[in-house]
Amino acid sequence: MRLLLSAELLKLLKQSKTYYALGAILVIELLILITAYFQGSTILDLLLDNLKQSFYFEGSLLNGNLIMYIVLNSLWFNVPLILMIVTSGIVTDEYKDGTMQTVMLQAVHKWKFILAKYIIAVLFTLLVIGFMMLTTFILAYSLFGNGDLVVYLNTLNFFEANDAFHRICWAFASGAISMVFYCVASLTLSIFIKEAAKTWIAAALFLIITTLLLKVDFVIPALNRFFFPKLIDSWQQLFYYVPDWTQILINNAILILYTLAFAAVGTYVFHKKDIG
Amino acid sequence: MKKLLICTLLLFTTVFAQAQQVDKDLLKIKKRMDSVKQFSASLVLDLDVPFIQMPTKTAKITYTEGKKMMFTSKDFVMLPKRGLDFSLSEIFKYPFITVDRGTEKLNGRLLKVINIIPTTNQSDLALATLYMDTKAVRIVQSEVNTRKEGSYTLLMNYAQLKDILPSYVEATFAIERLKIPLNFMGKGTTIDRKKMRSMETKTGKIKMQIKNYNIKH
Numbered sequence: 001m002r003l004l005l006s007a008e009l010l011k012l013l014k015q016s017k018t019y020y021a022l023g024a025i026l027v028i029e030l031l032i033l034i035t036a037y038f039q040g041s042t043i044l045d046l047l048l049d050n051l052k053q054s055f056y057f058e059g060s061l062l063n064g065n066l067i068m069y070i071v072l073n074s075l076w077f078n079v080p081l082i083l084m085i086v087t088s089g090i091v092t093d094e095y096k097d098g099t100m101q102t103v104m105l106q107a108v109h110k111w112k113f114i115l116a117k118y119i120i121a122v123l124f125t126l127l128v129i130g131f132m133m134l135t136t137f138i139l140a141y142s143l144f145g146n147g148d149l150v151v152y153l154n155t156l157n158f159f160e161a162n163d164a165f166h167r168i169c170w171a172f173a174s175g176a177i178s179m180v181f182y183c184v185a186s187l188t189l190s191i192f193i194k195e196a197a198k199t200w201i202a203a204a205l206f207l208i209i210t211t212l213l214l215k216v217d218f219v220i221p222a223l224n225r226f227f228f229p230k231l232i233d234s235w236q237q238l239f240y241y242v243p244d245w246t247q248i249l250i251n252n253a254i255l256i257l258y259t260l261a262f263a264a265v266g267t268y269v270f271h272k273k274d275i276g
Numbered sequence: 277m278k279k280l281l282i283c284t285l286l287l288f289t290t291v292f293a294q295a296q297q298v299d300k301d302l303l304k305i306k307k308r309m310d311s312v313k314q315f316s317a318s319l320v321l322d323l324d325v326p327f328i329q330m331p332t333k334t335a336k337i338t339y340t341e342g343k344k345m346m347f348t349s350k351d352f353v354m355l356p357k358r359g360l361d362f363s364l365s366e367i368f369k370y371p372f373i374t375v376d377r378g379t380e381k382l383n384g385r386l387l388k389v390i391n392i393i394p395t396t397n398q399s400d401l402a403l404a405t406l407y408m409d410t411k412a413v414r415i416v417q418s419e420v421n422t423r424k425e426g427s428y429t430l431l432m433n434y435a436q437l438k439d440i441l442p443s444y445v446e447a448t449f450a451i452e453r454l455k456i457p458l459n460f461m462g463k464g465t466t467i468d469r470k471k472m473r474s475m476e477t478k479t480g481k482i483k484m485q486i487k488n489y490n491i492k493h
Contacts, residue, residue: 051328051354051451053357053425053426053452054356054357054425054426054449054451054480055354055355055356055357056347056354056355056356056357057352057353057354057355058335058347058348058349058352058353058354058355059349059350059351059352059353060352061352147351147352148351148352150352155326155327155328155329156327156328156329157329157330158328158329158330158331158352159331160331160351161351163331241329
């Protein structure tokens with residue numbers, strides 16, 4: 001298994017697609033950061049407009065933490081798209097290059113082979129999120145400084161700088177679980193579809209549908225609570241003034257279970273399927 | 277002779293009435309407040325507004341006679357525009373008359389109540405009601421109606437009987453509902469239009485504990 005993992009890691013590191021993805025994420029991040037700055041000042045003007053009549057404000061709310069929050073809101077659609085393209089390529093490229101048959105001629109268990117791909121996809125996703133988190137933190141704090149965060153979630157919530165930083169870190173951790181879910185789903189899709197372009201379309205469709213379903217009211221409470229599109233933005237709950245930690249943990253645990261279920265289905269299908 | 281007597285009486289009444297236009301106790305309080313030339317203190321702020329959640333904040337205030345009050349804080353703080361005018365300079369800025377409203381008991385203390393009515397349109401003040409502790413020579417409560425900045429109520433507590441400046445101020449004011457830009461709303465945020473409409477104007481409160489006074493007379 002260790003050999004399979006190192007072989008998969010080597011493949012991922014050798015392909016230029018990986019670096020294109022990292023570059024694309026950095027470009028998106030920079031663009032979001034610039035727009036977040038302008039968006040941030042407009043948002044603050046609108047949010048605090050009627051409070052200005054009664055209060056003097058001391059200190060600035062247009063700081064690294066607000067920029068990070070706006071970035072968090074914007075990233076979770078663009079990043080999974082790039083990640084899904086790269087991770088689905090782990091399987092589709094093997095089919096396209098015909099290396100899948102070559103590997104299967106060796107004494108390799110099919111389920112171990114595909115499991116190694118899933119593990120590498122997850123590690124790659126976590127690495128990208130870590131990279132994204134680090135670069136955004138460096139850029140946001142060095143350019144805009146530290147300070148209190150203001151967020152509107154039913155009420156106008158103010159968080160002190162340290163508290164805001166911790167919440168943002170947890171939000172990245174929760175967001176990483178959602179990203180892992182998307183990547184595993186795209187890898188499973190690639191096992192079914194095999195072709196790269198078709199898999200990308202299916203993965204993009206999956207992402208769009210999931211995002212759309214997030215706002216849909218399914219009437220049945222259990223579906224509204226536990227259906228996977230409803231669990232994707234659990235990170236947002238961390239910005240309620242008093243976060244419901246139990247609910248956040250449950251949501252993320254269920255999403256991990258969904259991820260494992262998708263991986264299990266993919267592994268089972270791949271194991272049963274003829275390579276051809 | 278009779279006409280002269282009436283004229284003298286009328287003149288005397290008018291002069292006496294003018295002299296009585298500003299309450300003596302208020303002038304005493306003003307004089308006492310004016311003795312404070314400079315002060316600095318630390319503030320502990322608690323905001324109590326229905327749609328705002330904010331942790332307890334700290335700030336420092338510095339006052340120098342004739343200058344605007346200065347605030348400094350490491351964090352982001354929201355300080356009320358009205359309510360920190362301990363020198364009563366806002367009230368005394370333009371001419372006014374006072375109307376004695378008698379006495380009222382508030383938290384076991386007998387307080388003198390007066391109305392302040394500005395005599396010029398230049399003043400932003402429309403009407404103010406002051407509750408004065410004439411024994412301790414200080415204001416305990418004030419209800420202020422302004423032309424442009426709405427109404428607010430101030431409640432002041434003092435640590436000791438001899439204190440000029442309050443150790444606790446509670447400012448109550450009306451506040452309009454928030455206008456939220458849609459793109460800033462979290463995905464989990466829902467718009468309850470009925471609730472939003474009912475929240476058009478709400479009452480907000482800011483509680484200020486004022487500690488570590490450094491007063492220069």
